[in-house]
Every structure is written in structure tokens, then in C-alpha cells.
Amino acid sequence: MTEAILTASHLTKQFVTRGDGAFIAGTTTFTAVDDVSFEVPRGGTLGIVGESGSGKSTTARIVAKLIDPTSGTLEFDGVDVTRAGAKALAAFRSNVQVVFQDPFSSLNPRHTVEKIITAPLDYQRIAPKGGTRALVRELLERVGLNPDHAQRYPAQFSGGQAQRIGIARALAVSPKLVICDEAVSALDVSVQAKVITLLTSLQAELGLSYVFIAHDLAVVRQIADTVAVMSRGRIVEQGDRDAVFERPQHEYTKALLAAVPKIDPEWELRRARMLAEEGAGA
């Protein structure tokens, strides 16, 4: 196993809901994340899969330090950041960035692309060496957008392009770890494939590590090196991608894999042969 860039140990998050004063008395405690431990391989991708209510998004928010865990520890790059103060948190934020699900609701519609992409830099008071303009151009080019479109607004882009802007913003502070929370779920399948290809090539170029959270098992299979399967706040199974997908041990993982709709393998095989023959003929 390669060295871990992020280590989560026994993370637990409980939410306390107060009674409504009329029908429900007292308080109830809900454990959204229950004793969860995992490692993110440096330069690799940890995929977290689960259905709604599995606790995967709460886990993502803990790892991004948007919320604090009730107990457990989070270690980034060898440093315990669980109770990081303002200064340590600022350093953490320049190393860890998030790409969210809905590109349009996570981009300010009144800001230009340039302003959106440089917001993390302003927030952290970082002045890029070659100037902001040059950095924005470079980032747009890197994510496959036209660098001349820096002064445009989010509404002028398609969903896939908007998600590329979200990725460019995450890359602005040169992070080591990017958390993708259902980052391709809202996209059409052909667009989704392109964004996944982009994420993979950025990882190779920049040595990024990813936490890739998704409900779609097939998408996780494409991008993850290691996989954790969550159900009801717990990790029921985790390990090497191929091991989890090809030799699932836990009943829940098996049920989840069985439920994924698949195209008749015979049809697929016939198409593959047809394409291979056409390729040979061309």
C-alpha cells in the first residue's frame, strides 16, 4: 500500500435533534457517521459509494473540514487537523478543495468566471506569481475551456463546462487533495465521461489525490483505486477497487452490485465484435 495523504480514524458524527415542543419530547441523537476509518492513497483516488442516507456526504463534509466530527481524528499529510486552529485551517484549505454536485448552484451567477476561479486566492490572500490574469488563463486551458471566456458568466456555459469551472476553481490554490462530492452525477453520460477523463489526466499531471464520492457504482469503478462502501453511517466493506467489485464479501455490497442495471452481456459482446471488425476493415 502506498503512503496515505489523508487518514481518517474512527470518525463519528452525531446530530442532536431537539423535540418540536408539541409532539416530540426531549432530544434524539442520530448517528450519521459511525466509527468510520479509511486512508486516501497519495496520488490516488479513494471512492466512497453508498445510497441516500448512507453518510457519505457527511463524511465528505468532515474530510473537507466543513463540519467537525463528534469524535475520531483526521490526519492530513502527517499532521492531525481534527482540532486545527485558524492558522492551521487556512493551510489545510489551500491543500484541500471541494468540487460539488450541482455546478450552477455552486457558482455565483453574478460573478465572472475569472472572479469565481480566483475567489479561493482572494480568500486566502495569495497573489499568484505571474499575475491573476495569467493564472486564470492557464487554469481554463488546463480544464479544457477557452481562456478567452474568463469574463463570461456561468449562465453562458453548459452543465459540463460549468463543472469544469468548478474544477478550475478547486485547482487555483494548487491543492494536494480534491474532494469530489457527486461531482459528475448531474451531468449527461457523454459529458460525464469527458469530465472523468479530465479528472484522471489532471491527477496524472499534477499528482493530485481524490476522494470521489458517488452513488453510482459504475462511475466509481472508472476512477477509484480503493473503494469504501457505506451503509447506514458505517463502512461495510473497503479495499482495492477490483477486489470490491469482482469479489465483494459483504451482503450489502453484493446486493448493491446486483441492483445496478446492465445491458445484456451478449448484446455487448456482439457490438464489441462488430466494432472490432469495422476497425480491422478500416
Next chain:
Amino acid sequence: MSLASPRTISIPVPGATLLEVEHLTVTFPTSAGPVDVVKDASFRVESGDTLGIVGESGSGKSMTSLAIMGLLPRGGTATGSIRLNGHELLGRSDREMRRVRGDKVAMVFQDPLSSLNPYYTVGLQIEEAYRAHNGGSRKNARNVTIEALERVRIADAARRVDHYPHQFSGGMRQRIMIAMALCLEPDLLIADEPTTALDVTVQAQILELLADLQRETGTGMIFITHDLAVVSQVAQDVLVMKDGAHVESGTAEQIFSNPRAPYTRALLEALPRIVDPFDELKGLSR
């Protein structure tokens, strides 16, 4: 059989043409002139069969179904021909179309929570839909409702009928929507992304339920989805759409084993897979 009669008992003949759409074009006026969101679409649905319409966002798949229902958003106009059991639907008055909807064609939408009124029990909502079309006593409507809930496999239906939408899970709510559609015994059911908002294990249950109900009732179905794998499981015939235009149509087997249009091939290529069937062949050819 006539569309105007309030209730005709029709026993669907398997394989008989139920819906015939020819040269359907849907147009919306914009500041830059009229835009065709559906361009010259033609297809048919046989009784007891399922036609899958697949496409990405903006392909016109949902507008096609709204045109059939006579529910196009304001400003939209449909031309061409939509015939249900041989009767033309285009050009009918709102009043006539209200009869067609529910009695002849029912629809299930993507998001069951926003399709149900949170202030009324699910029973009341199904009863209301039933009585609006069939009249009869409340008692009868209630019995029909409980029966419909039982048909969609909701356990303890006699008690659950008095529960509110928020007391059901997403999958259960979608079952309620299906019960509401089916208690009117429509000839055609249009399901627009009915499982897209659901978890994959729940999706599998709903797909199975729809297939079972179709076997029991012989209803024709149009299943609209962006998900190729889902369509391959539910549909006998498939229509692929892009930018409002017909790309390719045929049996599911043809589309998935021998796609002719480059766009269909690209869509199939882009589909992420749990098991990659091309791995082996790729290995051989390289």
C-alpha cells in the same frame, strides 16, 4: 371504441398498435424566432409493449411525452399526428384532453414528492383522481384505492391509505404515483424518468414492479430515460433522440448489439460499466 365515451372496457390486444405518432414537431416561439424542440418524430407503441425513449438533456424526450398528454408548456405548439387507438389527439379541446388523460393515458413523473400534495393523505389523492374520472361513491373509490395500493405491493394498504406523503420513502411514494396512474386503467402509461431520483436498489424494485404490472394489465408503456442500461432492461423497442431529432430506432437488441448511428455508438461508449465487456476483446486486438 370512442374516446368520447366516459368509460369503455377495452381488452388490449397484444401487438395491436396502440399509439401512432407521425411527423410530430413541437415548436416554441423565442425572441430569436421559433425553435423546434421536437423535429419530425415518428414512432409507434404496441399494446402490452414498452417503447424506451433515450436521450440526453435537451433531446426533446420529455417534450414528446408532454405533447402526447396535451400538456405542453404555454406557447408550445405541436404539429403532425398523434393517434391513440386510431383517434387523433392533436387539435382536441382542453376539455376532451382532460378525459384522455387518466382514462386513456396516464403519466408517472421523476419526482414523486413534488407530484403529491403534502397536505392530503395519499388515499384522498388517489380517490380524488379516481372519482374525477369514474364518479361513484367515496366508499367505492376508497376500496379501489386500497386495491391499487395492494397491487403496487404496499404492505398493510388498508392502514397506509390514511398516511401522508412524507410518511413514505422515495420508492414507496413512486409506488403510490404508479397506483394512482393504474387505478384509472389507462391504455398507455408514460413514465418520465420514474427511477432517476431513486437509489439503485429501490430502482431495481420499481422496474420489476412496472414489468409485473404490465404483464398483469397489458398496458402499453413509454419509458423515458437518459439511462441506456435501464432502457435495455425495460423496453422491447428503443428510440434514440438528440437535439429534438430522431437518431435511431429499432428493437432493443438491434440498438444495443448493432447500433448504426454514430451518436448511439458514442452514447454506448460513454456509458460507465460495472463490468467492462470490451476488456477482453480490446486485449485481443492489441
